[in-house]
Amino acid sequence: MMLLQALALAISLMESWVLDDSDPVYQPGSCPFLDDAFNCFNNGRPDLDYLRYRWKPHGCHIPRFDGRQMLRMLRGKRMVFVGDSLNRNMWQSLVCALRESVENKSRIFQIEGRREFRTRGFYSFNFVDYNCSIDFVKSPFLVQEWRSSDRRGNRRERLRLDMIQTPSFNYHDADIIIFNTGHWWTHQKTYKGKNYFQEGRRVYNRLEVNEAYQKALRTWAKWVDSNINRSHTRVFFGGYSASHFRRGKWDSGGHCHEERQPITNDTQLKPYPLMMKILESVISEMKTPVFYLNITRMTGYRKDGHPSVYRKPDVHQRTPGIIQDCSHWCLPGVPDSWNELFYAAYLLSHHDLSS
Known part of the structure; x- marks a missing residue:
């Protein structure tokens, strides 16, 4: 575990994106598996400058992603993203x-x-020649969303902070699991009137989002410690990915379509999110080793990498009032660097297992 801890420290100290004219790991517009919302090239984004940067650590070398090596390490395995x-x-x-x-x-x-x-x-791809699958399970809160109707037929929504979301497809015995949650934990998305959060039989009249988030993460941590075989499954957690809305939020005119370069002045970065401090505290108390991919600071710089108006096939015909996407990322783009970090971490985990 010492090597993994050392890499976690190195990731937290990374501070700069540098120009790099190497080819991306896959060419823009070449992958048929992308959601339209992430396919900025096909959606008419005219520049490719956002692909010319590579995340560079201080005093540490992150190996370039090697897809064939990654597939060899994944041979016969199941990898699941949950979040x-x-x-x-x-x-x-x-x-x-x-x-x-x-x-x-x-x-x-x-x-x-x-x-x-x-x-x-649920969504899954199988790489037949390597007998491995890469799956995604949608679980934006990690805990259970609860929908019901009262006697009058009025729909009620609650979030069960004490119950892990029950997936349609089991994944607890996967070889690798990457969890995340964060962007849905906002007052806009979780405050739907009184009595939204529930824990046991208690329905909270009011509960601060950060406190609810902490309760949910503790439920997740307890589930992981009770259900994951630590000798078989490697657990990762992806940190909070920064958003870059200017002059408004996602639903009030916020935009980022004019951004063409990363932030270079650290003073322009947003404060480190309290939610990530909560997450780090919860992980530190777990019995199960969890490798934390802390991407918060590295994404904080990349105001240029979002789909903005290039989020649907017809967005080049921009109309007044269109909702921009300054939270997700163009693909290829910034998330490729997250996978480069994961690749480095998984290489080290293999080294740990063999040493």
Whole structure:
């Protein structure tokens, strides 16, 4: 575990994006597995400057992503991403990067159809020649969303802070699991009137979002410690990915479409999120080793990497009032660097297991 801890420290000290004209791990517009919302090149974004940067650590070398080596390490294994759409960003980035390294791309199969995925929250790709699957399970809060109707037929929504979300497809015995949650824990998305958060039989009249987040993470941590076989499964947690809305929020005119370069002045970075301090505290108390991919600071610089108006096939016909996406990331793009960090961490974990 010492090597993993050392890498975690190195990641936390990374402070700069540097210009790098190397080819991306997959070419813009080349991967058919991307959601339209992330495919900025196909959606008409005219510049590719956001692909010319690489995250560089101080005093540490991060190896370049090697898709064939990654697939060899994943041979016979199941890898599962569990979380929100930012984790889906990372999952699709990895699938596309691995696809690029496969000579016979017809040997990659979608286990579930796209419509099935959207209705049941599960999606999977199988790399036949390596007998491995890369899955995504939608769980934006990690804990259970609860919907019911009263006698009058009025719909009620609650978030059960004491119950892990029950997936349609089991994943607790996967070889690698990458969790995340964060972007849905905002007052706009969790405050839906009184009595939204529930714990046991107690329904909270009012509860601060950060306190609810901490309760949910403790429920997740307890579930992991009770259900994950630590000798078989490697657990990762992806940190909070920064947003860059200017002059408004996502639903009030916030925008980022004019951004073409990363932030270079540290004073312009947003404060480190309290939610990540809560997450770090919870992880430190767990019995299960969890490798924390702390991407918060590195994404804080990248105001240039979001889909903005290039989020749907017809967004080049921009109309007044269009909602911009300054939370997710263009693919290829910034999430490819997250997978480079994961690749380095997984290389070290293999070294730990063999030493």
